Amino acid sequence: MSLTGLTASELAAKLAAGEVTSVEVTQAHLDRIAAVDSLVHAFLHVDAEGALAAARKADEDRAAGKAASPLAGVPLALKDVLTTTDMPTTVGSKMLEGWMAPYDATVTRRLREAGVVVLGKTNMDEFAMGSSTENSAYGPTRNPWDTDRIPGGSGGGSSAALASFEAPLAIGTDTGGSIRQPGAVTGTVGVKPTYGGVSRYGLVAFSSSLDQPGPCARTVLDAALLHEVIAGHDPMDSTSIDQPVPQVVEAAKQGSGGDLTGVKVGVVREFSGDGYQPGVQRAFDAAVAQLSKLGAEVVEVSCPHFDYALGAYYLIAPSECSSNLARFDSMRYGLRVGDDGEHSAEQVMSLTREEGFGPEVKRRIMLGTYALSSGYYDAYYGQAQKVRTLITRDFTAAFEQVDVLVSPTTPTTAFKIGERVDDPMAMYLADLCTIPSNLAGNAAMSIPCGLSDEDGLPVGLQIMAPAMADDRLYRVGAAYEVARDAEQGGPLINRAPKLEAAV
Amino acid sequence: MSKISRDEVAHLAGLARLAVTEAELDTFAGQLDQILDAVAKVGQVAADDIPPTSHAVPVTNVFREDEVRPGLTREQALAAAPAAEEDRFRVPRILTEEA
Amino acid sequence: MTAVAEIMDYDEVLDRFDPVLGLEVHVELSTKTKMFCGCANEFGAEPNTQVCPVCLGLPGALPAVNGKAVEAAIRIGLALNCQVAEWCRFARKNYFYPDQPKNFQTSQYDEPIVFDGHLDVVLDDGETFRVDIERAHMEEDTGKSLHMGGATGRIHGADYSLLDYNRAGVPLIEIVTKPITGAGERAPEVARAYVTALRDLLRALNVSDVRMDQGSLRCDANVSLMPKGASEFGTRTETKNVNSLRSVERAVRYEMQRHAAVLTSGGSIVQETRHFDESTGSTSSGRPKETSEDYRYFPEPDLVPIAPSREWVEELSQTLPELPWERRRRAKEDWGLSDEELRDLVNAGALELIAETVEAGAAPGDARSWWVAYLSQQANTRGVELADLAITPKQVARVVALVGEGKLTNKLARQVVDGVLDGEGEPDEVVAARGFEVVSDDSELQKAVDEALAAQPDVADKIRGGKVQAAGAVVGSVMKATKGQADAKRVRELVLKACGQ
Numbered sequence A: 001m002s003l004t005g006l007t008a009s010e011l012a013a014k015l016a017a018g019e020v021t022s023v024e025v026t027q028a029h030l031d032r033i034a035a036v037d038s039l040v041h042a043f044l045h046v047d048a049e050g051a052l053a054a055a056r057k058a059d060e061d062r063a064a065g066k067a068a069s070p071l072a073g074v075p076l077a078l079k080d081v082l083t084t085t086d087m088p089t090t091v092g093s094k095m096l097e098g099w100m101a102p103y104d105a106t107v108t109r110r111l112r113e114a115g116v117v118v119l120g121k122t123n124m125d126e127f128a129m130g131s132s133t134e135n136s137a138y139g140p141t142r143n144p145w146d147t148d149r150i151p152g153g154s155g156g157g158s159s160a161a162l163a164s165f166e167a168p169l170a171i172g173t174d175t176g177g178s179i180r181q182p183g184a185v186t187g188t189v190g191v192k193p194t195y196g197g198v199s200r201y202g203l204v205a206f207s208s209s210l211d212q213p214g215p216c217a218r219t220v221l222d223a224a225l226l227h228e229v230i231a232g233h234d235p236m237d238s239t240s241i242d243q244p245v246p247q248v249v250e251a252a253k254q255g256s257g258g259d260l261t262g263v264k265v266g267v268v269r270e271f272s273g274d275g276y277q278p279g280v281q282r283a284f285d286a287a288v289a290q291l292s293k294l295g296a297e298v299v300e301v302s303c304p305h306f307d308y309a310l311g312a313y314y315l316i317a318p319s320e321c322s323s324n325l326a327r328f329d330s331m332r333y334g335l336r337v338g339d340d341g342e343h344s345a346e347q348v349m350s351l352t353r354e355e356g357f358g359p360e361v362k363r364r365i366m367l368g369t370y371a372l373s374s375g376y377y378d379a380y381y382g383q384a385q386k387v388r389t390l391i392t393r394d395f396t397a398a399f400e401q402v403d404v405l406v407s408p409t410t411p412t413t414a415f416k417i418g419e420r421v422d423d424p425m426a427m428y429l430a431d432l433c434t435i436p437s438n439l440a441g442n443a444a445m446s447i448p449c450g451l452s453d454e455d456g457l458p459v460g461l462q463i464m465a466p467a468m469a470d471d472r473l474y475r476v477g478a479a480y481e482v483a484r485d486a487e488q489g490g491p492l493i494n495r496a497p498k499l500e501a502a503v
Numbered sequence B: 001m002s003k004i005s006r007d008e009v010a011h012l013a014g015l016a017r018l019a020v021t022e023a024e025l026d027t028f029a030g031q032l033d034q035i036l037d038a039v040a041k042v043g044q045v046a047a048d049d050i051p052p053t054s055h056a057v058p059v060t061n062v063f064r065e066d067e068v069r070p071g072l073t074r075e076q077a078l079a080a081a082p083a084a085e086e087d088r089f090r091v092p093r094i095l096t097e098e099a
Numbered sequence C: 001m002t003a004v005a006e007i008m009d010y011d012e013v014l015d016r017f018d019p020v021l022g023l024e025v026h027v028e029l030s031t032k033t034k035m036f037c038g039c040a041n042e043f044g045a046e047p048n049t050q051v052c053p054v055c056l057g058l059p060g061a062l063p064a065v066n067g068k069a070v071e072a073a074i075r076i077g078l079a080l081n082c083q084v085a086e087w088c089r090f091a092r093k094n095y096f097y098p099d100q101p102k103n104f105q106t107s108q109y110d111e112p113i114v115f116d117g118h119l120d121v122v123l124d125d126g127e128t129f130r131v132d133i134e135r136a137h138m139e140e141d142t143g144k145s146l147h148m149g150g151a152t153g154r155i156h157g158a159d160y161s162l163l164d165y166n167r168a169g170v171p172l173i174e175i176v177t178k179p180i181t182g183a184g185e186r187a188p189e190v191a192r193a194y195v196t197a198l199r200d201l202l203r204a205l206n207v208s209d210v211r212m213d214q215g216s217l218r219c220d221a222n223v224s225l226m227p228k229g230a231s232e233f234g235t236r237t238e239t240k241n242v243n244s245l246r247s248v249e250r251a252v253r254y255e256m257q258r259h260a261a262v263l264t265s266g267g268s269i270v271q272e273t274r275h276f277d278e279s280t281g282s283t284s285s286g287r288p289k290e291t292s293e294d295y296r297y298f299p300e301p302d303l304v305p306i307a308p309s310r311e312w313v314e315e316l317s318q319t320l321p322e323l324p325w326e327r328r329r330r331a332k333e334d335w336g337l338s339d340e341e342l343r344d345l346v347n348a349g350a351l352e353l354i355a356e357t358v359e360a361g362a363a364p365g366d367a368r369s370w371w372v373a374y375l376s377q378q379a380n381t382r383g384v385e386l387a388d389l390a391i392t393p394k395q396v397a398r399v400v401a402l403v404g405e406g407k408l409t410n411k412l413a414r415q416v417v418d419g420v421l422d423g424e425g426e427p428d429e430v431v432a433a434r435g436f437e438v439v440s441d442d443s444e445l446q447k448a449v450d451e452a453l454a455a456q457p458d459v460a461d462k463i464r465g466g467k468v469q470a471a472g473a474v475v476g477s478v479m480k481a482t483k484g485q486a487d488a489k490r491v492r493e494l495v496l497k498a499c500g501q
Ligand SMILES: [Mg+2]
Pocket: C107, C139, C174
């Protein structure tokens, strides 16, 4: 198998054994990007030179017996929402076209310190607002399973990079499902860690109380290895949790033994029925049956307030975004429009923001501005925060009965590019099942669970665990992954169409 | 059923510093209405005795030591400025004064 | 240009109206670093040299609260007889303005850290007036703009502006009074006396430079009038840009006269921000805003709540120095002053300085004479306030001691003081430059610590046993013994060291 077909842990083993160099591995991925990215458009920026330099450094360190981490020398695709000093950070927006941050995000710094090779920055919905990556100011990313379809969003660039074998690892950020939903529709693994588990410092904020960076990969073990590189307390993020990182690699290894005896799994009753594509439901049901076979005790659990999660989310996230995005005013950095000596600062701000933001971003800013306005705060933002409490209570009650909860990650498989752009509410439904864990802050994962029988597209199984019990996701996920591959005759991702190499 | 008027949309756009077009006023009025209708049901469940959650992690008193840390050089600070002059950020004339 | 407003004769104002005041004072804390980032908090640096991703509002940057600033806020609250919140949060106040990098100010809204207090202020005739405090909360300062082009360097008529963000993020405490009623004709004087008392208090707490000329103490004066006998407040105006104690008094007086003229001629007061002009002693209207204020406050999601434990609050209350009014009462008794003599010292801004000089070891008579005579004269010639002279009470006390020890004559002593004022160093250094030899001894603090530990053997044992929290009590008594002049952090170190911790 070619180097790009290997998983991160396989590459790490070959690097450790001296069978390949990081430069070779990195070059192979750069070649793959050069061959297929004109078709997929997963990357906004590829830094071949920087990546090769980092690879050489990783090789030198390893030769000197100083490999920085188990993932030293392994390439990665970084979502363009995390700041980097050596590549532009655009957040998929015209507002920040070409912006060079003068500092690295904590996640970026930890990746570099671990010797991980950053290949480039991946495409995303503008300011991480969207579920399809169609809201990028730089054009959509395409789903490697069917290039007429969306790769999920907002982290569609990262998920597509994995599914097209352009990178074995990627970083995403998840505010309402932006790691998990792209993972589900591209047949890859995505984890939203416990809120506060991974530092947000240097993550260009969409909704501060919901945003969380996390690992994306093609296998559960790879996600775990990356999780341990990026997680941990950071004094630069006051909401970062000052506790030891859950032992996720250990849990993934334990889980791959394939035994879930003693594990109680709760199926969320509210996430089924109307609006769920039949093929998605069937794939999900099969996955639940598989968990049973592995020894898990499966029960149905009701979380009645999850029905209100979408509403609460579409008040809280826009409210926070209306404030977080106020800084993009053209005074200190970024796009400036209309500075002709006639327009005032206020007018230049308004003209710049009008031109620099896309329709979805503007829509959410308007919605959030409304929800926070005097006279409406109590009815909207205030009520949404109460719903947040109720959803957290639902989780608490559920986790008193079961160890993990499961549901489909998203109600449908990848939809066609353009299909939902004119209907915001239809687009918002893609995050129906993922949002509760953002509101409550607990950990959640999406893992591929087969193809929907009616369209042959990947389906995601969502696993949810209590806050700081991220290790449970990996144990259950890894056990399921082994059983799935055994039953389905190999990794699901290997059934993705081989992309035609463009010349 | 909420009904957001064009005037209200214009007011919001002013608060949010968005020089929206006439066409956008109509589009946004319709879309905000649609979205608010869909989310309004949050008002149905949350009673007065439910405390609001502003932070997902129940932590308090996270403080930093009062110790100087290196920041940016002036060159770094001004590097991305659309305009700079006399080591400062240059901005168009400011009309109003606020709090 | 707007025409100069009509104003009414002051006595006539008082015949017809009762004034209501509300004072909002912003204090810049003198912490080493800013409120939410590790940038240096120093006045006067080169533009944009004390900035970082956080205080420049760069994408992705996050705030982190300066614990020392929270401590200062609580100490200020305690000195103002306030309650300290059990739990409170920061909030975002959203409004666009180029001097504010994030276009929201991280402040506090309906959950201030301290609230419901009072400050007794002494008026010129020695009478005391109680000002009720509504709240004090923590927030951050904005950057500074330079307005270019146009005639006057003012914002109106400028072609463009230049921004320096060194000040952005400097910790501010905003102290807000409840409506001040019943001051009558003395309202302008009450306003000045309140800001003076607050300045003295903050200086005693050692939390701020309290320099109105440099903007580290800023006062916004809200003024309204109600017809005699009425109980409903009139429409208020908020006057900003009041840069000296005297201006506070003048601005309030002017606004009372202007309001009265408008109201009696059948007009009505527009609720607005007004700017005080030092040169004319009048106020002018700020531009009326096109949109009504809607700050869309909501809890700051990037910062976790603050829940000061009662133990911490108690420990901080132990660190309060003797407060100005207590000191004043004691000075009067200890120094045998008449009401009039005390008032003159207070008005000259000399009392605190004399008291500190006495605490540094000088005899009251010597201390008084230096500050009231030679140093007041020097302040005059140098055109600065007494407190802003480049000499500290400690240094004055040292000079007094040198005279007492016979090492200096009075005449030489004045030359030594001149040397200090001219920046030649400590008195002893100036003396040395002239060939004197002086032994310096600075073990006072250690002595005080030893005494405090000896006086509380049980507490000392606890600390030795590893209960370092118990050190608070000892620190408290050392601070008391040293009249709050010691560095509490240093005292704590000495206490712990003395107990082998
Ligand atoms: Mg304020």
